[in-house]
Amino acid sequence: MAKKWVYLFSEGNKDMRELLGGKGANLCEMTNIGLPVPAGFVITTEACTQYYEDGRQINDEIEGQIVEYMKKIEDQTGKKFGDKENPLLVSVRSGARASMPGMMDTILNLGLNEEVVEAIAKKSGNPRWAWDCYRRFIQMFSDVVMEVSKSEFEKIIDKKKAERGVTQDVELTTEDLQDLAEQFKVMYKEKIGKDFPTDPKEQLFEAVKAVFRSWDNPRANVYRRDNDIPYSWGTAVNIVEMVFGNMGDDSGSGVAFSRDPATGENKFYAEILMNAQGEDVVSGARTPMKIEEIKKTLPDIYQQLLDISNKLEDHYRDMQDMEFTIEHGKLYMLQCRNGKRTAKAALKIAHDMVNEGLIDKKQAVLSVEPRNLDTLLHGSFSKDVVKNATQIGKGLPAAPGAACGKIVFTAEEAKAQAAKGEKVVLVRRETSPEDIEGMKAAQGILTARGGMTSHAAVVARGMGACCVAGCSDIVFAEDEKSFTLGGKTYTEGDVISFDGSTGNIYDGALPVQEGAIEDEDFATIMKWADEIRTMKVRTNADTPTDAKKARELGAEGIGLCRTEHMFFAGDRINAIREMIVADTKEDREKALDKILPLQQGDFEQLFEAMEGDPVTIRFLDPPLHEFVPKTDEDIAKVCADTGKTPEQVKAVIAGLVEANPMMGHRGCRLPITYPEIAVMQTKAVIRAAINVQKKHADWKIVPEIEVPLVGIEKELKFVKKIIVETADAEIKAAGVDLQYKVGTMIEIPRAALTADEIAKDAEFFCFGTNDLTQMTFGFSRDDAGKFLNAYYDNKILENDPFAKLDQDGVGKLMKMAVELGRKTRPDMPIGICGEHGGDPSSVEFCNSIGLDYVSCSPFRVPIARLAAAQAVLKQSK
Amino acid sequence: MAKKWVYLFSEGNKDMRELLGGKGANLCEMTNIGLPVPAGFVITTEACTQYYEDGRQINDEIEGQIVEYMKKIEDQTGKKFGDKENPLLVSVRSGARASMPGMMDTILNLGLNEEVVEAIAKKSGNPRWAWDCYRRFIQMFSDVVMEVSKSEFEKIIDKKKAERGVTQDVELTTEDLQDLAEQFKVMYKEKIGKDFPTDPKEQLFEAVKAVFRSWDNPRANVYRRDNDIPYSWGTAVNIVEMVFGNMGDDSGSGVAFSRDPATGENKFYAEILMNAQGEDVVSGARTPMKIEEIKKTLPDIYQQLLDISNKLEDHYRDMQDMEFTIEHGKLYMLQCRNGKRTAKAALKIAHDMVNEGLIDKKQAVLSVEPRNLDTLLHGSFSKDVVKNATQIGKGLPAAPGAACGKIVFTAEEAKAQAAKGEKVVLVRRETSPEDIEGMKAAQGILTARGGMTSHAAVVARGMGACCVAGCSDIVFAEDEKSFTLGGKTYTEGDVISFDGSTGNIYDGALPVQEGAIEDEDFATIMKWADEIRTMKVRTNADTPTDAKKARELGAEGIGLCRTEHMFFAGDRINAIREMIVADTKEDREKALDKILPLQQGDFEQLFEAMEGDPVTIRFLDPPLHEFVPKTDEDIAKVCADTGKTPEQVKAVIAGLVEANPMMGHRGCRLPITYPEIAVMQTKAVIRAAINVQKKHADWKIVPEIEVPLVGIEKELKFVKKIIVETADAEIKAAGVDLQYKVGTMIEIPRAALTADEIAKDAEFFCFGTNDLTQMTFGFSRDDAGKFLNAYYDNKILENDPFAKLDQDGVGKLMKMAVELGRKTRPDMPIGICGEHGGDPSSVEFCNSIGLDYVSCSPFRVPIARLAAAQAVLKQSK
Secondary structure, three states: OOOOOEEEHHHOOHHHHHHHHHHHHHHHHHHHOOOOOOOEEEEOHHHHHHHHHOOOOOOHHHHHHHHHHHHHHHHHHOOEEOOOOOEEOEEEEEEEOOOOOOOOOEEEEEOOOHHHHHHHHHHHOOHHHHHHHHHHHHHHHHHHHHOOOHHHHHHHHHHHHHHHOOOOHHHOOHHHHHHHHHHHHHHHHHHHOOOOOOOHHHHHHHHHHHHHHHOOOHHHHHHHHHHOOOHHHOEEEEEEEOOOOOOOOOOEEEEEEOOOOOOOOOOOEEEEEEOOOHHHHHHOOOOOEEHHHHHHHOHHHHHHHHHHHHHHHHHHOOOEEEEEEEEOOEEEEEEEEEOOOOHHHHHHHHHHHHHOOOOOHHHHHHHOOHHHHHHHHOOEOOHHHHHOOOEEEEOEEEEOOEEEEEEEOOHHHHHHHHHOOOOEEEEEOOOOHHHHHHHHHOOEEEEOOOOOOOHHHHHHHHHOOEEEEOOOOOEEOOOOOEEEEOOEEEEOOOEEEEEOOOOEEEEOOOOOEOOOOOOHHHHHHHHHHHHHOOOEEEEEOOOHHHHHHHHHOOOOOEEEEEHHHHOOOOOHHHHHHHHHHOOOHHHHHHHHHHHHHHHHHHHHHHHHHHOOOOEEEEOOOOOHHHHOOOOHHHHHHHHHHHOOOHHHHHHHHHHHOOOOHHHOOOOOHHHHHOHHHHHHHHHHHHHHHHHHHHHOOOOOOOOEEEEOOOOOHHHHHHHHHHHHHHHHHHHHHHOOOOOOEEEEEEOOHHHHHOHHHHOOOOOOEEEOHHHHHHHHHOOOOOOOHHHHHHHHHOOOOOOOOOOOOOOOOHHHHHHHHHHHHHHHOOOOOEEEOOHHHHOHHHHHHHHHOOOOEEEEOHHHHHHHHHHHHHHHHHHHO | OOOOOEEEHHHOOHHHHHHHHHHHHHHHHHHHOOOOOOOEEEEOHHHHHHHHHOOOOOOHHHHHHHHHHHHHHHHHHOOEEOOOOOEEOEEEEEEEOOOOOOOOOEEEEEOOOHHHHHHHHHHHOOHHHHHHHHHHHHHHHHHHHHOOOHHHHHHHHHHHHHHHOOOOHHHOOHHHHHHHHHHHHHHHHHHHOOOOOOOHHHHHHHHHHHHHHHOOOHHHHHHHHHHOOOHHHOEEEEEEEOOOOOOOOOOEEEEEEOOOOOOOOOOOEEEEEEOOOHHHHHHOOOOOEEHHHHHHHOHHHHHHHHHHHHHHHHHHOOOEEEEEEEEOOEEEEEEEEEOOOOHHHHHHHHHHHHHOOOOOHHHHHHHOOHHHHHHHHOOEOOHHHHHOOOEEEEOEEEEOOEEEEEEEOOHHHHHHHHHOOOOEEEEEOOOOHHHHHHHHHOOEEEEOOOOOOOHHHHHHHHHOOEEEEOOOOOEEOOOOOEEEEOOEEEEOOOEEEEEOOOOEEEEOOOOOEOOOOOOHHHHHHHHHHHHHOOOEEEEEOOOHHHHHHHHHOOOOOEEEEEHHHHOOOOOHHHHHHHHHHOOOHHHHHHHHHHHHHHHHHHHHHHHHHHOOOOEEEEOOOOOHHHHOOOOHHHHHHHHHHHOOOHHHHHHHHHHHOOOOHHHOOOOOHHHHHOHHHHHHHHHHHHHHHHHHHHHOOOOOOOOEEEEOOOOOHHHHHHHHHHHHHHHHHHHHHHOOOOOOEEEEEEOOHHHHHOHHHHOOOOOOEEEOHHHHHHHHHOOOOOOOHHHHHHHHHOOOOOOOOOOOOOOOOHHHHHHHHHHHHHHHOOOOOEEEOOHHHHOHHHHHHHHHOOOOEEEEOHHHHHHHHHHHHHHHHHHHO
C-alpha cells in the first residue's frame, strides 16, 4: 500500500504535529472541534524529507495524492481549481513541527490567471478586488517561487502611483491594477526568461516545492540553530481554500491572543485590519486597529472570536495566538498556536493558569522556556526597536543582554571613559585575561574572533555582561583603531548596539530595556521548579562578587572556581611572574608564598558566600605562558623584582611558547612538574576552610579540591598525594577536625575511557565539557570559527557543540564515565561545570545520565534550575 | 597462613620467573636438574613490590622468612653466617623477570668483618685472598648500598700502588690490602658519618634493600622504558653461598655461550679469568682467555662445562648464556639464561635449531626479537665501540641506525657538503618539510625538540635515515651556529656520532657497521613468519622511492600515502602557494590545475610500484599555513606569480595563523571549505589508476581514497559525495570500468565513538593513532616533551604513548571503533597507519582486536611482518 503523504483537515488532530507540522495539526484540530476553518489539507513533513531525498523533486506518488486531495476539496467547496465559472483559489502555507515565525514562505490567491481573474471579478461583482488579488499573486509567486525581488515590483507600483498622482495603493483603480498585473508579467518574463505560468496545477506544484525549499533557506537555517530545531524535521505544507479579508468593509484580517503576550495579563487581545489580506497585517504597511473597535460594527463576530479564543485556550490549556479572516461578515480561523510571549508574560500566565485551575504546577513549570529567562536577567531590545534598526552584522550570541555605547578599542580606554561616565562598548579582535577590568567597565564586549567558549564569552557570561563573539565579518585596520562592518567604517567614539542573545549587531544607538527579576511570578515558578528537580544547581564563580550574585540567583554551591582568574588582580600577577621566571624550587616557593595569603583570602570569601554549601576549587589550569609579561615595561618590572636581565626573562617567555598550548603544559601537568604550586594552593584552601569553619560552627565546610586535565589515573594519584600530605599536615597543625575531598575534572577523552581507574582516587568527578568537546572533536575552540560556518551551511553541524552538548559523541563519553566511575565508587558525586551546564537541552541530558549537579555562570543559574525541573518532568513521561 | 616470600633453590623451577625473576628461576631449575649450584634462596619479586608499598621498608614477615632461610642454607652448607670458625659468606644478586644486564646491583663476599676475615684467612691458609675479599666487599657495599662513588676508592688504591711502586692490583701484599681495608673504612665513616657495619645480618638487609632500591634507579628506569618492561614487576633477590674464583691458579670465573652470540655459529664459546672473581670478568679490567686454553690444565672442568652447556641448551631449547666459577678445581654454575644475541645470530640460531630438530618453525619465529631487526636494516655501532665512547647526551630513539659526521646546521649546508663528498650530520632545533633534501643528504638528523612523531622522526623513519629527536639538553646559541651538550660547545664541522636505536649521542667519530639484509637466515625466518601471520603488512610511503624500498622489504600495499609530502618538491610549492592566496574559487582551481598532472604522475608511480596491491591515498591533511612562504624572497615569488602585493600575501599568511593548529583548519575541514581541492585530488587518483590499469591488464587496480580527520559522519558524507561525483565522471569520460573505495582515517576520538554511523559511508577504516593519541590524551606531540620526562621520573607513564600504543585508553577507543564499524559493515577492512603500525607490542594489540593490516614506514616492514606472526602465535596460546 502506498504511504499516506496527504491528510484532509478532518483526518488529523493536534497530536500529529510531527507529521503535519504545528499549523497543520492545529487546523485539523480546529476543524474537528467545530470551529470555522476553510476547506484544506496538509502535505506531510515526511513528504518534505522525501523531496530532499529525491534530489529536490516531488515524486509521482506524492504528486498523485496532492492531485487527489485537490479533488476532495473541490468537492467540499463545490468550486473547481482553474474553473472559469466558480474557481477555487488556495493559499499554500508552510508549517513546521515547531513554530518558526516568518522564516518560511506563504503564497496567497493561487489558482489565478487571466481567465480566472475575470471569473472571480464577475462572480464577486468586484473587479478591483479581483485584479488586486491577481497582481498580489503575481508578486508573491515571483518573489517566493522565482526569487524575483519584491523591490522590483514596488518600483513599478511607485512609478504607477507617481503617474497617477496618488500616494496610497487603495487609490489605484481597477484599470491601474490591470496594467500593473500586465507590467509584472512582462518583468517576470524579462527576469525568468519564460511566461508567467497560467496553469493552476503548475502554479500549485511550483509553490509546494518553493515551500519545501524554504526549509533550507539561510534565515531558516540560522533560526533553527538558534532554537535547537533539527534540520531533519522538514516542514509540512498546508493547502487552504482562500477566504478574503479584502472584499470590502464587511471583511478584514487580524491576529488575536487569548492573553496579552507582552505582560501576560489575562485579557483577550486582538488587532484587525478591515478590507485587507493577512499579508497586510504582517507587513506593517497599514496600522491595524484594536479589536474592540468592531464591537459595535460587527458585534456577533467580536463575540464569536472571544468565544473561540476562550474555547481554544481551555482546549490547549495554554495562551493561544490566532489568525483569522472575516469575509463578508463571516469569520474564518486560519491558524492557532501556543503564543510566543515575553519571559515576564510566560511566568505570569503560568502562575495565573495554576491559580485558575487550568493547569497544574508541573505544566506551569514546563510552559516557561528556560532560555527566555535571559531577558529577565539582562537588558534587551524591544521587538519594535529591532524591527526598525539597521543590522550591520551578526556574531555568536556569547553572553545575553543588550549593549549600546561608544566604541573603544582597549580595556584601558574602556576603564578611562567609563570613569568619566561614558557608556562604552569594547570592540576587540579577541580578549585576554588582562582585559578583565575594561570588560567590566564596558556596556558590552564585541570580538572578531573566538567561539562560545572563548575568553570573552566565558568571562562575560560570568560577569553577566553582554557579549557578541567571533563576528568574523569585522575587518580591523592594521593599527586596530578602526574596523569595517556592514560596509561602514567605525572608529573610536562611533556608537553601535548589539544583542548578546541573538548575536545581532546594529548601527547607532538602540534603547535598552533593563531586566528585572524582582517578580513574584518568577519566584513562584522557580520555587515550583526547585521542588521538582533532583539535580542540584551550582555556579561557576571565581570571585566573591560572582559568588554572591549566584547565591542571590539560587546557586547551591560553587561547582567551579578557576583559581587562575584570581591571578591577574592587582599585584598578584607580579608574584606569578616571579614564580615563572624562578630557576629553582626555592625561588618558586618564595614567589608562591606571596600569593598564598591572597588566594587564602579569596577562598575565605567564597566559603563565606556559600554559607556551608559545597565549594569546588580547581587548581591552576592554563599554560604558564598566559601569565608572562608582554610589554617591555612589564618585562622591566619583572627584572626589577627578580634581578634578572631582560634577555633572561625573554628566554623564559620564549621557552614557554607551545605549538598547541591547549594540549600542552597545563592542568595537572603543572603540579607534576612543579609540585610546589599544588602545595601552595592546598595550603590556601585548607587554611581558608579552617578559618571560616571556626567563625561559623553551624556550617559544615568540606572543601572540594579539583585536579584539572587528568587523563591517567597515576596523574591524579601523584597530585592527590601532594594535596593529602599538605592538607593533613595543615589540619594537624591547626588541631582541628576538617574533612575535604579530592576529585578531578573529566575533560580529557582518556579520563572518560578509564574512569573506573581514575575513580580509585577521585572522590568526585566534574565534567569539563569545554575541553572534552575540544578533544573529542579535535576542534580548537579558538580556531573552529574558521570552518564552522561551512559546517552549518552544509548541514554537517546544526549547532555549535561548544554551546549545545554533542550527545552522540561527547555525551557517549560522559555516559561511559558515569557508569565506569560509579562501578568503582557507587556513591560518586558527579557534576558538570562546562559552559553546557547552563544550556537547557544539555541540562536535560545531564539529568538523563544521572549527574548530581550542574554548575553554570551566575546569570544562568535560574535557567539551569528551570531546565533541571523540566528534565525531570520530560523524563518521567 | 603467612605468604611465602622466600624460596630455596630446590623449591622453584624455570616456569616461576614472574615470582622468582629470571636468574632465580634458572638457579632453581639448574639445582633441580642436578647441576652444581651453590646453596641459596630467592626473595620474590612480590617482596620487592611489598617493599615499595610499605614505603621502602622490609616488613617483619619478610624479614622473618629471610632469617629462617639463612638458617636453612647454614644447615645445607654446614657453615654459619658471621661465624668465627667456619663462616658462611654470600652474594646478594638482583634478578628481574626479564633480563636487565648491568642495570641493577650485586654485592659479593657479604658476611665479612674484622673477625670473620681472620677466620677465613686462617681456614684457607690464604690471608691475601681473605683481605682481598674484604676490601672488595667494603668497596662494593659502600658503592651499592651507601652510594659512595667507586672512584673514591680507586684513588686510595692508586695512591697505595704509587707508594709501593707497583702497577697491578695483584702486586699488592696482604699488608697492603689490610691497610686498604682500614683506609676504606675510615673514608666510609667520613662520608656516611657512622662506622662501617660489622653485623652480617645488618649487612644482609641493607644489601637486600639496596637491590630492591636499584629497581628504581635512573638507568634501570630508562632501560625498562626502552625494553617495554613494566615498573610494577619488581626484582627478585638471590642470596647465594659464595664460591671463590680468586683462590689461586686452580680457581677462576667466566662466562659461556652455548653458541656464538655475535654470529650465531653453533660452537661453544666461553671466556675465563683465572684467579678472579666474577666482577673482574665483567669490569673488563683484565682480559679473559678463551676457554680452550684450560683444555689441557683442567680437562675435566672443560668437558663438564661443555656437557652442561649442551644439557642446558637442550633443556631450554635456546642458546644459553652462563656464568660459572671454579673454586679449587670444582665447577659451580652461578647463572644461566637465554643469551642476548645480535640480530644476525638470532636469525641463524633460529634457522639452525629448526634444522637440528631442536625447535619448530613457530618457536623459531618467536625466538627472534622484532626490534632487533633494526640493526640488520640500518647501520649500528658495535658494543665494543660504544663501551669506549664518550656519551655526551641522550635523545629519543626516533629512527634507527647509526650516524657519524661533521655537524651542519642547515639543510642547504647539508646538501652542499654532501655534494662535496663530506659525511655530515644535520643538527637542528626541529625540522620542517623544507628540510627534506638536506635530511636525505645527511648521515643522520639530531633535533633538540619534538617527539617520536615529530616531523624529523616521521620523515627519517620513512627514509630509513638515522634520527635522534628531542634531545632537550642541547642548548643552541642564539644564532643557531653552535650548541652546547654534555658540557662542550660544538660548532660547524665538529664531529659527533649518534645511535637512532638508543638515542645516545657521542663525542667524536665512531665507526659505523653497515646493515645487511641479504641473508638466507633472514629470508627463511621472514618466510616462516609470513606463513603464520594473518594480518597484512603495508607501508606508509609518499614517494615512488619509498614505495619501491618497502616493496623490497615485503610490503603488501601502501596503507598511507600522505599526499601533502609531494607538495614541497620543486616548483609544486609555488602552485600550492598560488592556491592559498587565491581570492576566488576560479583562481584556486587555476592553481590546482597546475598541481593535478604532477600528483597524477606520482600516483601512477605508486600504483606501478605496488603492482596491483592496494594503495591508500590520503587527501590533503595539514593546515594550509604549513605551506606558506616564510622568507621575503619566497613572498616576492608568490607576488610575481599572482600579481598580489606583499601586504596582501602577508595578510593571507596572518589569517592562517591558529592558536592550536593541530585541532584547527585541516584534514577534511579543508575540502569542506574548499571542495575544489578534493576534486583535483580525486581526478589525480582516478586518472592515474586508469592509466596504470591500461598498461597492466593482469593487475586489478582499486585505489583507496582516504578522507582524513573525520569526526562526524556528515563530514565524510559531504566529502565522499564530491569524490564519487568527480570519480564517476572521470571513469565515465574514460569509458573504462574501474572500482575504487572511499574510506576514512579514524583519528579523532569522536570518530571512534560514532564508528557505526561513520561506517555507513566509509568503505574502509584506517586508524591514525598519532592524532588519536594526541586527542585522547590531550597531549600535543610537539609540546609533550616539556612534561613527559617528569611523567617518566614519577612513573606516571613508563612509555611514550606516541611510540607504544596506549592499550587502556587509545586501544579501548580502537576496539570500540572496530566493533561499531563492523556492526554496520561486517566485512569492513580495517588497518592502522600511525607510527604504532611498526611497533611490535602495538602490532600484537592490533592483531588481538581483529585488524586486517598494519602499515608502517618502509624500514619497519620486516619488523611488522615478524611481530604480526608472533602476535598470532602468542594469541593462540
